[in-house]
Amino acid sequence: MSVAVNERDTKMSNCARLSATKRVAALKAGAPCAAQEVTDIGYADDVFTRETMKTYLSKETYKKLLKTIDGGQPLDETIAGEVAHAMRHWAQDRGATHYTHWFLPLTGGTAEKHDAFLEIKDGQPVQAFSGKNLIVGEPDASSFPSGGIRSTFEARGYTAWDPTSPAFIKRHGNGATLCIPTAFCAYTGEALDRKTPLLRSMQVLSSAAKRLMKCFGKDEEKVAITLGPEQEYFLIDKNFYLARPDLVLTGRTLFGAPSAKHQQLEDHYFGSIKSRILNFMNEVEKELWTLGIPAKTRHNEVAPAQFELAPMFEELNLSCDHNMLVMEVLRQVADRNGLVCLLHEKPFAGINGSGKHNNWSVSYGDTNLLNPGNDPHQNAIFLTTLCAVIEAVDKHADLLRASVASAGNDHRLGANEAPPAVISIYLGDQLADVIAQLEKGAPKSSKHAGTMKIGVDTLPPLPKDATDRNRTSPFAFTGNKFEFRAPGSSASCAGPNVVLNTVVAEAMNRIADELEAAGVVGKVEPGKHTPAFHNALQKILQNIVKTHKRILFNGDGYKSDWLTEAAKRGLPNAATTPEALKAFTKKENVAVFEKAGVFSARELESRYEIAIEDYTTKVMIEGNCALDMARTMIAPVVKAEYRETMDAYVKAREGGIASGTTILHDDIVKLGAGLDAVKLRCSELEAGVAKRDPAAVIAAMTALRTNVDALEGMVADDKWPLPKYREMLFLY
Ligand code: ADP
Numbered sequence: 001m002s003v004a005v006n007e008r009d010t011k012m013s014n015c016a017r018l019s020a021t022k023r024v025a026a027l028k029a030g031a032p033c034a035a036q037e038v039t040d041i042g043y044a045d046d047v048f049t050r051e052t053m054k055t056y057l058s059k060e061t062y063k064k065l066l067k068t069i070d071g072g073q074p075l076d077e078t079i080a081g082e083v084a085h086a087m088r089h090w091a092q093d094r095g096a097t098h099y100t101h102w103f104l105p106l107t108g109g110t111a112e113k114h115d116a117f118l119e120i121k122d123g124q125p126v127q128a129f130s131g132k133n134l135i136v137g138e139p140d141a142s143s144f145p146s147g148g149i150r151s152t153f154e155a156r157g158y159t160a161w162d163p164t165s166p167a168f169i170k171r172h173g174n175g176a177t178l179c180i181p182t183a184f185c186a187y188t189g190e191a192l193d194r195k196t197p198l199l200r201s202m203q204v205l206s207s208a209a210k211r212l213m214k215c216f217g218k219d220e221e222k223v224a225i226t227l228g229p230e231q232e233y234f235l236i237d238k239n240f241y242l243a244r245p246d247l248v249l250t251g252r253t254l255f256g257a258p259s260a261k262h263q264q265l266e267d268h269y270f271g272s273i274k275s276r277i278l279n280f281m282n283e284v285e286k287e288l289w290t291l292g293i294p295a296k297t298r299h300n301e302v303a304p305a306q307f308e309l310a311p312m313f314e315e316l317n318l319s320c321d322h323n324m325l326v327m328e329v330l331r332q333v334a335d336r337n338g339l340v341c342l343l344h345e346k347p348f349a350g351i352n353g354s355g356k357h358n359n360w361s362v363s364y365g366d367t368n369l370l371n372p373g374n375d376p377h378q379n380a381i382f383l384t385t386l387c388a389v390i391e392a393v394d395k396h397a398d399l400l401r402a403s404v405a406s407a408g409n410d411h412r413l414g415a416n417e418a419p420p421a422v423i424s425i426y427l428g429d430q431l432a433d434v435i436a437q438l439e440k441g442a443p444k445s446s447k448h449a450g451t452m453k454i455g456v457d458t459l460p461p462l463p464k465d466a467t468d469r470n471r472t473s474p475f476a477f478t479g480n481k482f483e484f485r486a487p488g489s490s491a492s493c494a495g496p497n498v499v500l501n502t503v504v505a506e507a508m509n510r511i512a513d514e515l516e517a518a519g520v521v522g523k524v525e526p527g528k529h530t531p532a533f534h535n536a537l538q539k540i541l542q543n544i545v546k547t548h549k550r551i552l553f554n555g556d557g558y559k560s561d562w563l564t565e566a567a568k569r570g571l572p573n574a575a576t577t578p579e580a581l582k583a584f585t586k587k588e589n590v591a592v593f594e595k596a597g598v599f600s601a602r603e604l605e606s607r608y609e610i611a612i613e614d615y616t617t618k619v620m621i622e623g624n625c626a627l628d629m630a631r632t633m634i635a636p637v638v639k640a641e642y643r644e645t646m647d648a649y650v651k652a653r654e655g656g657i658a659s660g661t662t663i664l665h666d667d668i669v670k671l672g673a674g675l676d677a678v679k680l681r682c683s684e685l686e687a688g689v690a691k692r693d694p695a696a697v698i699a700a701m702t703a704l705r706t707n708v709d710a711l712e713g714m715v716a717d718d719k720w721p722l723p724k725y726r727e728m729l730f731l732y
């Protein structure tokens, strides 16, 4: 039986089935089918891009769809049928047989349930995908975390098409699936995912920025919130990974003595990339480019076997979706190359962990509101945006900290390689100076950088940045954006950005309130604001600096005296996830989200519960895994070593041989003491797990690890049951 296709279908598919080069040739020859622009890297070939839409959609429908994508207007449901039809044809032309609503449930990962395009009509198989199938899906939601929002017997959950993130095709072995990015919510409309609050927060910040710009007399323009997430990760050989139950079950090593060489020589950072890794990176990038993900930068990171991938920035919602795909592609390509990509925040103790630097900015039309220009002291819009961020971050540092809290990130934050758990802002010399002037009155000058002499005659003087970098700050101004460095490597980007958008919107709205109340706003020619406007604005910004300057810190965030200083300034310092997450339960914080319409109280409460449960469960899995490994892998080899040494000792004594017996005796005592300690720690760990007490489990696990790592140095290398740090981190 053949699947029914109509004439239009055939034309379409013939056109799109042409190979890239042929399509370019066809394009040049003025072929009727406007093939999408193709370069030889196949960029966005698997994305239902605007170019593709133009090819597959009627002009009117394309225009209407753009109104939603760019103009933020509600989706015109009458076009859904045509869009679905076009999407299916395009996807089939590219080999897809199935479609799925792709969403971001509160598990932290992504979810997909595939359906074939197949339907049976009058006994005949036909390919179909309706507008309704595109707009809404109804997966059984009962097995996704909902934090009490939905009881298991009310299984309904809905996925709703997000037209602002384009559909794409995911390839898997011999097949391909059309993926439609969607929001996921309960029957009541409450959000069950990470995308819905993100979209809400973007809307909120967008309105606030528009309102503020109106105060400046600007015409309404599109607000774009931009994100460039730098992704850190580790790669190790799959054979090592498979021999480590801790890595397989928890993503991090629960045991492992330090390798003699680790990152002391600082020779890995930006080092030349080994060819096996470069091959991996090339394959990753090719896949990402096909998915329209602008992977740009790649390099070795600080720790051995640690790497980074940075895409170019994109609009926030898309960038968040893309980062989820980046993580998936990293894992899959690693697997195909006999490697494993570890995205955990701290896979190896004693060396750097992995983060996800969240480069965030807001633009209005073509203007990046965080671009200081040459003379930031005269750039009122920039200074206002900057002050809004300062106010927001100081007022809600606890929420930002909470937004990055996870079991994995607890091992990383403040571990002398990553920013501390105390949130502070780094502005750099130039802006710190402007802000200091602003505190006293109207800022009069901006420090300029000039050029830098290298001291080599043949090298030209280099233009200098106005400000040096600071790697130790959790929230650093980096030229034309803020870089939030606390997010963990495995987390979705959505959480921290929901908070950031919401709190910055709150501050922008407050500034707009004051300007409006002062009666100084209105439409003006560029640069023609009244003195009254300038005075009012200056007073507002001055107050912000005075009230919130404690959040500004330009020094070394890794030093312990900063923590003392931060405590004096009254900055919150939540060291653990349970402590940090409490911020989501504070009445005044709940009110911030409720007022903004980003989370209802119930949604926030459910998220708090899910995060706490996730934390506790992960710690318990680690505890049980450590117990199991200590009892069934470590203790037996130590016992064998003990037995063997004892045999040798007894035999030597029986044979009347004295030499060697002192050391044998010592070893027996040490191994025995180690075994005793392991036994004791295991009992403590077991008790902690039985009580489901994360703090007790972590303490017992840490103590057990110390004992086990010491034993690693006493047992014959060929008998040790686990791949060692020096192997995992250097043999790849
Ligand atoms: P680093 O030197 O810290 O690695 P880069 O200058 O390479 O930083 O940029 C890091 C990330 O910041 C990149 O993803 C880049 O696209 C992104 N970025 C640049 N400008 C913006 C912006 N206006 N908004 C958001 N992200 C941006």
Ligand code: MG
Pocket: 230, 357, 483
């Ligand atoms: Mg960076």
